[in-house]
Amino acid sequence: MTHRITPSTVLLLLVPPFLWAGNAVLGRIVSDMVPPITLNFLRWAIAFLILLPLGHSVLSRGSGLWARRKRYALLGLLGVGLYNTLQYMALHTSTPINVTLVGASMPVWMLVVGFLFFGARIGGHQLVGAALSMMGVLVVLSHGQWEQLLSMRFVAGDVFMIVATIVWAFYSWLLTRGGEEGGIRRNWATLLLAQISFGVVWSGGFAAGEWALTDARIDWSWGLAAALIYFAVGPAIVAFRCWGAGVGRVGPTIAGFFNNLTPLFAALMSSAFLGETPHAYHAVAFLFIVGGIVLSSRSRPAS
Known part of the structure; x- marks a missing residue:
């Protein structure tokens, strides 16, 4: 596996954190409208329906999906x-700054x-x-005032995010294992639909438990419908692809460093949508994060 970063690879790895930042910002907006x-x-049910016309062949009886169902059930x-x-x-049980900080530990968990x-x-x-990349994230989260980090306290939501970050590290490593997946990789849609087909079953079961055990409700509106379309197309289909x-x-491992651009993009989006003026620490953070990505790409570890 090559570790050389080309311009097209940089673009591929910039798109997910940008879309995931939008996911966080919009997710906060609709947090009171729909249970998490x-x-x-x-989100994934809509993504499944969108991908179905493009990758429906993966669900056929002769598809390699069923021979590798255990792997795809795990990825899903x-x-x-x-x-x-x-x-x-x-995001429902912790502060945004804590959740973002914990999620920024992604490169460490990848390693x-x-x-x-x-x-x-x-x-x-x-x-x-x-270390450089984490420094950049800390600059964003502290707004250049390090004393803010000393006053943070971890709560249950931070534990959820730690587990989520470890889960994503395992998912990313498993993506590099499995070869041609028994012929599934005929196109990107079939590979993604293979994961979503099982994943939507998992998430549906979890959602059923949420409605059975809590007083869950949905406040439907055109705004929520538009947000769901964005969640399905942007952070789900395009970002995963x-x-x-x-x-x-x-x-x-190297891809994980690009994930640290998510809080920087989120800060810039917040500035744009909330009318806040960008500050010098945004530029400092960008230099730290990009420096960490460039430096990490120079290594050639075995994988």
Whole structure:
């Protein structure tokens, strides 16, 4: 597997954090309209329907999906059923700054999971790159005032986000294993639909439990409907497609550093939508994060 970053690869790996930042901002807006687990199910159910005309062949009896059903059931559980469910739950029970900070530990978990479970070696450049990238995230989250970080307290939502981040690390590493998947990789839609087909079942089961055990309700509106379309098309289909392609090119460890651009994009979106003026610390954070990505890409660890 090559670890050389080309301009097209950079573009592939920039799209997901940009769309995921929009997911966080819009997710906060609709948090009072729809329960978090139900939101995740609706998002992926719509994505399933959109992808069905493009990748329906993967559901046929002769498809390699059924021979590899255990693998795709696991990918669907991790990437579709659990990760965003835990993230939406975290946003309901913790502060945005804490959730974003915990999620920014992604490169560290990519390194740890890869080393412990997938036999990947950790290079010195990656360790320094992880530190630089984390510094950039801390600059964004602290608004350049480090004393703000000292006053933070972890709550249940932070635990949800820690688990979500570890889940995503496993998902990303598993994407690099499995070869041609018994002929499933005829196009990107069939590969993604194979995961969503199982993932929507997982998320549907979780949502059913939410409605059975809580006083869940949905406040329908045209705004919520538009938000659901965005969640399904942008952060789900487009972001997952680009993330999978980017991970396939450079590996999950280097790709994980691009995830740290999410809080930076989220800060810029908040500035645009809330009318806040960008500050100098945004530029400082950008330099730290990009520096970490560039430095990490220079290493050649075995994966």
